[in-house]
Amino acid sequence: MYDTDGHELCLIDSGIKSLLNVPIRPNLQVINLHSNFIQRIENLQNVYQLKHLDLSSNQLTYIEGLEGLASLRTLNLSCNFLSDVRGLAGLRSLVKLNLSHNQIEDVSGFKSLHGSDYRLTHLELHGNKLVSRKHVIQCLSGCVNLRQLTLDVDSTPNPLCNxxxxxxxxxxxxxxxxxxxxxxxxxxSSEKKEVLADIPGKSWLYGKGMNIMNYRVYQ
Known part of the structure:
Protein backbone atom coordinates (compact mmCIF):
# COMPACT_ATOMS: atom_id res chain seq x y z
CA MET A 1 0.00 0.00 0.00
CA TYR A 2 1.39 3.37 -1.05
CA ASP A 3 0.38 6.79 0.25
CA THR A 4 -1.16 9.27 -2.16
CA ASP A 5 2.22 10.79 -3.09
CA GLY A 6 3.89 7.44 -3.64
CA HIS A 7 6.66 8.28 -1.15
CA GLU A 8 5.69 5.72 1.48
CA LEU A 9 5.16 1.99 1.35
CA CYS A 10 3.59 0.10 4.24
CA LEU A 11 3.02 -3.65 4.10
CA ILE A 12 2.84 -4.76 7.72
CA ASP A 13 2.12 -8.42 8.44
CA SER A 14 1.57 -9.15 4.77
CA GLY A 15 3.13 -12.57 4.36
CA ILE A 16 6.07 -11.21 2.34
CA LYS A 17 8.98 -13.64 2.00
CA SER A 18 11.31 -11.64 -0.25
CA LEU A 19 12.00 -7.99 -0.99
CA LEU A 20 12.27 -9.03 -4.62
CA ASN A 21 8.50 -9.44 -4.55
CA VAL A 22 7.90 -5.92 -3.24
CA PRO A 23 7.21 -3.10 -5.74
CA ILE A 24 10.03 -0.74 -4.71
CA ARG A 25 9.73 2.68 -6.34
CA PRO A 26 12.86 4.86 -6.68
CA ASN A 27 11.16 7.87 -5.04
CA LEU A 28 10.24 6.10 -1.80
CA GLN A 29 11.18 7.85 1.44
CA VAL A 30 9.55 5.45 3.92
CA ILE A 31 9.36 1.65 3.80
CA ASN A 32 7.63 -0.26 6.60
CA LEU A 33 7.68 -4.04 6.26
CA HIS A 34 7.32 -4.95 9.92
CA SER A 35 6.31 -8.51 10.77
CA ASN A 36 6.91 -10.47 7.58
CA PHE A 37 9.16 -13.41 6.62
CA ILE A 38 11.99 -11.56 4.85
CA GLN A 39 15.38 -13.27 5.08
CA ARG A 40 17.57 -10.88 3.08
CA ILE A 41 17.87 -7.12 2.64
CA GLU A 42 17.92 -6.64 -1.11
CA ASN A 43 16.29 -4.73 -3.99
CA LEU A 44 17.05 -1.35 -2.35
CA GLN A 45 19.98 -0.31 -4.50
CA ASN A 46 18.04 2.42 -6.38
CA VAL A 47 16.06 3.95 -3.50
CA TYR A 48 18.39 6.89 -3.02
CA GLN A 49 15.81 9.09 -1.25
CA LEU A 50 14.90 6.52 1.41
CA LYS A 51 14.95 8.05 4.90
CA HIS A 52 13.17 5.51 7.11
CA LEU A 53 13.34 1.73 6.85
CA ASP A 54 11.55 -0.71 9.17
CA LEU A 55 12.31 -4.41 8.75
CA SER A 56 11.63 -5.38 12.33
CA SER A 57 10.17 -8.79 13.19
CA ASN A 58 11.42 -10.57 10.11
CA GLN A 59 13.96 -13.39 9.63
CA LEU A 60 17.15 -11.49 8.83
CA THR A 61 20.48 -13.04 9.75
CA TYR A 62 22.78 -10.43 8.13
CA ILE A 63 22.81 -6.69 7.59
CA GLU A 64 23.41 -6.18 3.88
CA GLY A 65 22.22 -4.26 0.85
CA LEU A 66 22.27 -0.84 2.52
CA GLU A 67 25.39 0.57 0.89
CA GLY A 68 23.60 3.09 -1.36
CA LEU A 69 21.19 4.48 1.25
CA ALA A 70 23.07 7.70 1.94
CA SER A 71 19.89 9.53 3.03
CA LEU A 72 18.71 6.91 5.53
CA ARG A 73 17.95 8.47 8.94
CA THR A 74 16.28 5.68 10.88
CA LEU A 75 16.69 1.92 10.64
CA ASN A 76 14.71 -0.62 12.65
CA LEU A 77 16.03 -4.19 12.51
CA SER A 78 14.77 -5.29 15.91
CA CYS A 79 13.40 -8.78 16.53
CA ASN A 80 15.41 -10.58 13.85
CA PHE A 81 18.23 -13.15 14.04
CA LEU A 82 21.29 -10.92 13.65
CA SER A 83 24.51 -11.98 15.38
CA ASP A 84 26.74 -9.03 14.41
CA VAL A 85 26.41 -5.52 13.01
CA ARG A 86 28.51 -5.60 9.86
CA GLY A 87 26.95 -3.87 6.86
CA LEU A 88 26.40 -0.34 8.18
CA ALA A 89 29.31 1.36 6.42
CA GLY A 90 28.30 4.40 4.42
CA LEU A 91 25.17 5.28 6.45
CA ARG A 92 26.44 8.74 7.34
CA SER A 93 22.95 10.25 7.76
CA LEU A 94 21.73 7.53 10.14
CA VAL A 95 20.43 9.07 13.37
CA LYS A 96 18.55 6.25 15.08
CA LEU A 97 19.28 2.51 14.92
CA ASN A 98 17.22 -0.16 16.64
CA LEU A 99 18.91 -3.57 16.87
CA SER A 100 17.15 -4.74 20.02
CA HIS A 101 16.00 -8.33 20.52
CA ASN A 102 18.42 -10.05 18.18
CA GLN A 103 21.27 -12.47 18.94
CA ILE A 104 24.12 -9.98 18.62
CA GLU A 105 27.41 -10.97 20.24
CA ASP A 106 29.81 -8.83 18.19
CA VAL A 107 29.46 -5.07 17.59
CA SER A 108 32.77 -4.54 15.77
CA GLY A 109 30.75 -3.26 12.82
CA PHE A 110 30.20 0.02 14.60
CA LYS A 111 33.82 0.89 13.90
CA SER A 112 32.68 1.68 10.36
CA LEU A 113 30.56 4.50 11.85
CA HIS A 114 33.41 6.18 13.72
CA GLY A 115 34.13 9.86 13.21
CA SER A 116 32.28 13.16 13.27
CA ASP A 117 30.92 12.61 9.75
CA TYR A 118 28.50 10.00 11.12
CA ARG A 119 25.35 11.30 12.80
CA LEU A 120 24.22 8.29 14.87
CA THR A 121 22.79 9.61 18.16
CA HIS A 122 20.31 6.91 19.30
CA LEU A 123 21.22 3.22 19.53
CA GLU A 124 19.08 0.40 20.95
CA LEU A 125 20.87 -2.86 21.71
CA HIS A 126 18.89 -4.35 24.61
CA GLY A 127 17.79 -7.95 24.41
CA ASN A 128 20.98 -9.26 22.79
CA LYS A 129 23.90 -11.49 23.85
CA LEU A 130 26.66 -8.96 24.50
CA VAL A 131 29.05 -10.23 27.18
CA SER A 132 32.06 -7.90 27.22
CA ARG A 133 31.77 -4.31 28.44
CA LYS A 134 35.28 -3.64 27.12
CA HIS A 135 34.27 -4.80 23.64
CA VAL A 136 31.22 -2.54 23.58
CA ILE A 137 33.23 0.46 24.75
CA GLN A 138 35.97 -0.12 22.17
CA CYS A 139 33.50 -0.45 19.33
CA LEU A 140 31.33 2.54 20.26
CA SER A 141 34.00 4.96 21.50
CA GLY A 142 34.49 6.39 18.00
CA CYS A 143 30.76 7.05 17.51
CA VAL A 144 31.30 10.59 18.73
CA ASN A 145 27.73 11.82 18.20
CA LEU A 146 26.11 8.97 20.13
CA ARG A 147 23.97 10.35 22.95
CA GLN A 148 21.41 7.69 23.91
CA LEU A 149 22.29 4.01 24.34
CA THR A 150 20.14 1.17 25.64
CA LEU A 151 21.64 -2.15 26.72
CA ASP A 152 19.10 -3.02 29.42
CA VAL A 153 15.47 -1.88 29.06
CA ASP A 154 12.23 -3.46 30.25
CA SER A 155 14.01 -6.40 31.89
CA THR A 156 15.71 -7.44 28.66
CA PRO A 157 19.41 -6.96 29.46
CA ASN A 158 22.54 -8.18 27.79
CA PRO A 159 24.72 -10.49 29.92
CA LEU A 160 27.23 -7.66 30.40
CA CYS A 161 24.61 -5.69 32.33
CA ASN A 162 24.65 -8.15 35.24
CA SER A 189 14.86 9.07 34.13
CA SER A 190 15.34 10.70 30.76
CA GLU A 191 12.49 11.11 28.31
CA LYS A 192 13.16 9.68 24.89
CA LYS A 193 13.56 12.46 22.42
CA GLU A 194 11.49 11.75 19.34
CA VAL A 195 13.88 11.62 16.41
CA LEU A 196 11.20 10.25 14.09
CA ALA A 197 9.05 13.35 14.02
CA ASP A 198 9.77 13.98 10.36
CA ILE A 199 8.47 10.60 9.16
CA PRO A 200 5.95 11.52 6.47
CA GLY A 201 3.97 8.37 7.16
CA LYS A 202 2.77 9.16 10.67
CA SER A 203 -0.41 10.97 9.65
CA TRP A 204 -0.99 8.52 6.80
CA LEU A 205 -0.59 5.40 8.95
CA TYR A 206 -2.57 6.53 11.95
CA GLY A 207 -4.68 9.50 10.92
CA LYS A 208 -6.85 8.25 8.08
CA GLY A 209 -8.91 5.62 9.81
CA MET A 210 -7.38 2.66 7.95
CA ASN A 211 -6.55 -0.56 9.77
CA ILE A 212 -3.23 -1.25 8.10
CA MET A 213 -2.40 -4.06 10.50
CA ASN A 214 -5.06 -6.13 8.74
CA TYR A 215 -3.95 -5.30 5.23
CA ARG A 216 -2.26 -8.36 3.71
CA VAL A 217 -0.56 -9.20 0.47
CA TYR A 218 0.20 -12.87 -0.16
CA GLN A 219 3.08 -13.61 -2.47
Missing amino acids: HSEYRQEILKGLPQIQSLDNVDRDGI
Missing part, protein backbone atom coordinates in the same frame (compact mmCIF):
# COMPACT_ATOMS: atom_id res chain seq x y z
CA HIS A 163 27.93 -6.80 36.61
CA SER A 164 27.63 -4.46 39.58
CA GLU A 165 29.90 -1.87 37.92
CA TYR A 166 28.19 -2.11 34.53
CA ARG A 167 26.66 1.36 34.43
CA GLN A 168 29.72 3.10 35.86
CA GLU A 169 32.08 1.41 33.40
CA ILE A 170 29.95 2.15 30.32
CA LEU A 171 29.47 5.83 31.20
CA LYS A 172 33.16 6.26 31.98
CA GLY A 173 34.26 4.53 28.78
CA LEU A 174 31.76 6.40 26.59
CA PRO A 175 31.85 10.03 27.79
CA GLN A 176 29.73 11.18 24.86
CA ILE A 177 26.72 9.24 26.16
CA GLN A 178 24.12 11.41 27.89
CA SER A 179 21.58 8.69 28.62
CA LEU A 180 22.12 4.98 29.32
CA ASP A 181 19.06 2.73 29.49
CA ASN A 182 16.84 5.82 29.58
CA VAL A 183 18.54 7.19 32.69
CA ASP A 184 20.79 10.24 32.45
CA ARG A 185 24.18 10.67 34.13
CA ASP A 186 22.56 12.15 37.23
CA GLY A 187 20.42 9.06 37.69
CA ILE A 188 17.24 10.76 36.54
Whole structure:
Protein backbone atom coordinates (compact mmCIF):
# COMPACT_ATOMS: atom_id res chain seq x y z
CA MET A 1 0.00 0.00 0.00
CA TYR A 2 1.39 3.37 -1.05
CA ASP A 3 0.38 6.79 0.25
CA THR A 4 -1.16 9.27 -2.16
CA ASP A 5 2.22 10.79 -3.09
CA GLY A 6 3.89 7.44 -3.64
CA HIS A 7 6.66 8.28 -1.15
CA GLU A 8 5.69 5.72 1.48
CA LEU A 9 5.16 1.99 1.35
CA CYS A 10 3.59 0.10 4.24
CA LEU A 11 3.02 -3.65 4.10
CA ILE A 12 2.84 -4.76 7.72
CA ASP A 13 2.12 -8.42 8.44
CA SER A 14 1.57 -9.15 4.77
CA GLY A 15 3.13 -12.57 4.36
CA ILE A 16 6.07 -11.21 2.34
CA LYS A 17 8.98 -13.64 2.00
CA SER A 18 11.31 -11.64 -0.25
CA LEU A 19 12.00 -7.99 -0.99
CA LEU A 20 12.27 -9.03 -4.62
CA ASN A 21 8.50 -9.44 -4.55
CA VAL A 22 7.90 -5.92 -3.24
CA PRO A 23 7.21 -3.10 -5.74
CA ILE A 24 10.03 -0.74 -4.71
CA ARG A 25 9.73 2.68 -6.34
CA PRO A 26 12.86 4.86 -6.68
CA ASN A 27 11.16 7.87 -5.04
CA LEU A 28 10.24 6.10 -1.80
CA GLN A 29 11.18 7.85 1.44
CA VAL A 30 9.55 5.45 3.92
CA ILE A 31 9.36 1.65 3.80
CA ASN A 32 7.63 -0.26 6.60
CA LEU A 33 7.68 -4.04 6.26
CA HIS A 34 7.32 -4.95 9.92
CA SER A 35 6.31 -8.51 10.77
CA ASN A 36 6.91 -10.47 7.58
CA PHE A 37 9.16 -13.41 6.62
CA ILE A 38 11.99 -11.56 4.85
CA GLN A 39 15.38 -13.27 5.08
CA ARG A 40 17.57 -10.88 3.08
CA ILE A 41 17.87 -7.12 2.64
CA GLU A 42 17.92 -6.64 -1.11
CA ASN A 43 16.29 -4.73 -3.99
CA LEU A 44 17.05 -1.35 -2.35
CA GLN A 45 19.98 -0.31 -4.50
CA ASN A 46 18.04 2.42 -6.38
CA VAL A 47 16.06 3.95 -3.50
CA TYR A 48 18.39 6.89 -3.02
CA GLN A 49 15.81 9.09 -1.25
CA LEU A 50 14.90 6.52 1.41
CA LYS A 51 14.95 8.05 4.90
CA HIS A 52 13.17 5.51 7.11
CA LEU A 53 13.34 1.73 6.85
CA ASP A 54 11.55 -0.71 9.17
CA LEU A 55 12.31 -4.41 8.75
CA SER A 56 11.63 -5.38 12.33
CA SER A 57 10.17 -8.79 13.19
CA ASN A 58 11.42 -10.57 10.11
CA GLN A 59 13.96 -13.39 9.63
CA LEU A 60 17.15 -11.49 8.83
CA THR A 61 20.48 -13.04 9.75
CA TYR A 62 22.78 -10.43 8.13
CA ILE A 63 22.81 -6.69 7.59
CA GLU A 64 23.41 -6.18 3.88
CA GLY A 65 22.22 -4.26 0.85
CA LEU A 66 22.27 -0.84 2.52
CA GLU A 67 25.39 0.57 0.89
CA GLY A 68 23.60 3.09 -1.36
CA LEU A 69 21.19 4.48 1.25
CA ALA A 70 23.07 7.70 1.94
CA SER A 71 19.89 9.53 3.03
CA LEU A 72 18.71 6.91 5.53
CA ARG A 73 17.95 8.47 8.94
CA THR A 74 16.28 5.68 10.88
CA LEU A 75 16.69 1.92 10.64
CA ASN A 76 14.71 -0.62 12.65
CA LEU A 77 16.03 -4.19 12.51
CA SER A 78 14.77 -5.29 15.91
CA CYS A 79 13.40 -8.78 16.53
CA ASN A 80 15.41 -10.58 13.85
CA PHE A 81 18.23 -13.15 14.04
CA LEU A 82 21.29 -10.92 13.65
CA SER A 83 24.51 -11.98 15.38
CA ASP A 84 26.74 -9.03 14.41
CA VAL A 85 26.41 -5.52 13.01
CA ARG A 86 28.51 -5.60 9.86
CA GLY A 87 26.95 -3.87 6.86
CA LEU A 88 26.40 -0.34 8.18
CA ALA A 89 29.31 1.36 6.42
CA GLY A 90 28.30 4.40 4.42
CA LEU A 91 25.17 5.28 6.45
CA ARG A 92 26.44 8.74 7.34
CA SER A 93 22.95 10.25 7.76
CA LEU A 94 21.73 7.53 10.14
CA VAL A 95 20.43 9.07 13.37
CA LYS A 96 18.55 6.25 15.08
CA LEU A 97 19.28 2.51 14.92
CA ASN A 98 17.22 -0.16 16.64
CA LEU A 99 18.91 -3.57 16.87
CA SER A 100 17.15 -4.74 20.02
CA HIS A 101 16.00 -8.33 20.52
CA ASN A 102 18.42 -10.05 18.18
CA GLN A 103 21.27 -12.47 18.94
CA ILE A 104 24.12 -9.98 18.62
CA GLU A 105 27.41 -10.97 20.24
CA ASP A 106 29.81 -8.83 18.19
CA VAL A 107 29.46 -5.07 17.59
CA SER A 108 32.77 -4.54 15.77
CA GLY A 109 30.75 -3.26 12.82
CA PHE A 110 30.20 0.02 14.60
CA LYS A 111 33.82 0.89 13.90
CA SER A 112 32.68 1.68 10.36
CA LEU A 113 30.56 4.50 11.85
CA HIS A 114 33.41 6.18 13.72
CA GLY A 115 34.13 9.86 13.21
CA SER A 116 32.28 13.16 13.27
CA ASP A 117 30.92 12.61 9.75
CA TYR A 118 28.50 10.00 11.12
CA ARG A 119 25.35 11.30 12.80
CA LEU A 120 24.22 8.29 14.87
CA THR A 121 22.79 9.61 18.16
CA HIS A 122 20.31 6.91 19.30
CA LEU A 123 21.22 3.22 19.53
CA GLU A 124 19.08 0.40 20.95
CA LEU A 125 20.87 -2.86 21.71
CA HIS A 126 18.89 -4.35 24.61
CA GLY A 127 17.79 -7.95 24.41
CA ASN A 128 20.98 -9.26 22.79
CA LYS A 129 23.90 -11.49 23.85
CA LEU A 130 26.66 -8.96 24.50
CA VAL A 131 29.05 -10.23 27.18
CA SER A 132 32.06 -7.90 27.22
CA ARG A 133 31.77 -4.31 28.44
CA LYS A 134 35.28 -3.64 27.12
CA HIS A 135 34.27 -4.80 23.64
CA VAL A 136 31.22 -2.54 23.58
CA ILE A 137 33.23 0.46 24.75
CA GLN A 138 35.97 -0.12 22.17
CA CYS A 139 33.50 -0.45 19.33
CA LEU A 140 31.33 2.54 20.26
CA SER A 141 34.00 4.96 21.50
CA GLY A 142 34.49 6.39 18.00
CA CYS A 143 30.76 7.05 17.51
CA VAL A 144 31.30 10.59 18.73
CA ASN A 145 27.73 11.82 18.20
CA LEU A 146 26.11 8.97 20.13
CA ARG A 147 23.97 10.35 22.95
CA GLN A 148 21.41 7.69 23.91
CA LEU A 149 22.29 4.01 24.34
CA THR A 150 20.14 1.17 25.64
CA LEU A 151 21.64 -2.15 26.72
CA ASP A 152 19.10 -3.02 29.42
CA VAL A 153 15.47 -1.88 29.06
CA ASP A 154 12.23 -3.46 30.25
CA SER A 155 14.01 -6.40 31.89
CA THR A 156 15.71 -7.44 28.66
CA PRO A 157 19.41 -6.96 29.46
CA ASN A 158 22.54 -8.18 27.79
CA PRO A 159 24.72 -10.49 29.92
CA LEU A 160 27.23 -7.66 30.40
CA CYS A 161 24.61 -5.69 32.33
CA ASN A 162 24.65 -8.15 35.24
CA HIS A 163 27.93 -6.80 36.61
CA SER A 164 27.63 -4.46 39.58
CA GLU A 165 29.90 -1.87 37.92
CA TYR A 166 28.19 -2.11 34.53
CA ARG A 167 26.66 1.36 34.43
CA GLN A 168 29.72 3.10 35.86
CA GLU A 169 32.08 1.41 33.40
CA ILE A 170 29.95 2.15 30.32
CA LEU A 171 29.47 5.83 31.20
CA LYS A 172 33.16 6.26 31.98
CA GLY A 173 34.26 4.53 28.78
CA LEU A 174 31.76 6.40 26.59
CA PRO A 175 31.85 10.03 27.79
CA GLN A 176 29.73 11.18 24.86
CA ILE A 177 26.72 9.24 26.16
CA GLN A 178 24.12 11.41 27.89
CA SER A 179 21.58 8.69 28.62
CA LEU A 180 22.12 4.98 29.32
CA ASP A 181 19.06 2.73 29.49
CA ASN A 182 16.84 5.82 29.58
CA VAL A 183 18.54 7.19 32.69
CA ASP A 184 20.79 10.24 32.45
CA ARG A 185 24.18 10.67 34.13
CA ASP A 186 22.56 12.15 37.23
CA GLY A 187 20.42 9.06 37.69
CA ILE A 188 17.24 10.76 36.54
CA SER A 189 14.86 9.07 34.13
CA SER A 190 15.34 10.70 30.76
CA GLU A 191 12.49 11.11 28.31
CA LYS A 192 13.16 9.68 24.89
CA LYS A 193 13.56 12.46 22.42
CA GLU A 194 11.49 11.75 19.34
CA VAL A 195 13.88 11.62 16.41
CA LEU A 196 11.20 10.25 14.09
CA ALA A 197 9.05 13.35 14.02
CA ASP A 198 9.77 13.98 10.36
CA ILE A 199 8.47 10.60 9.16
CA PRO A 200 5.95 11.52 6.47
CA GLY A 201 3.97 8.37 7.16
CA LYS A 202 2.77 9.16 10.67
CA SER A 203 -0.41 10.97 9.65
CA TRP A 204 -0.99 8.52 6.80
CA LEU A 205 -0.59 5.40 8.95
CA TYR A 206 -2.57 6.53 11.95
CA GLY A 207 -4.68 9.50 10.92
CA LYS A 208 -6.85 8.25 8.08
CA GLY A 209 -8.91 5.62 9.81
CA MET A 210 -7.38 2.66 7.95
CA ASN A 211 -6.55 -0.56 9.77
CA ILE A 212 -3.23 -1.25 8.10
CA MET A 213 -2.40 -4.06 10.50
CA ASN A 214 -5.06 -6.13 8.74
CA TYR A 215 -3.95 -5.30 5.23
CA ARG A 216 -2.26 -8.36 3.71
CA VAL A 217 -0.56 -9.20 0.47
CA TYR A 218 0.20 -12.87 -0.16
CA GLN A 219 3.08 -13.61 -2.47
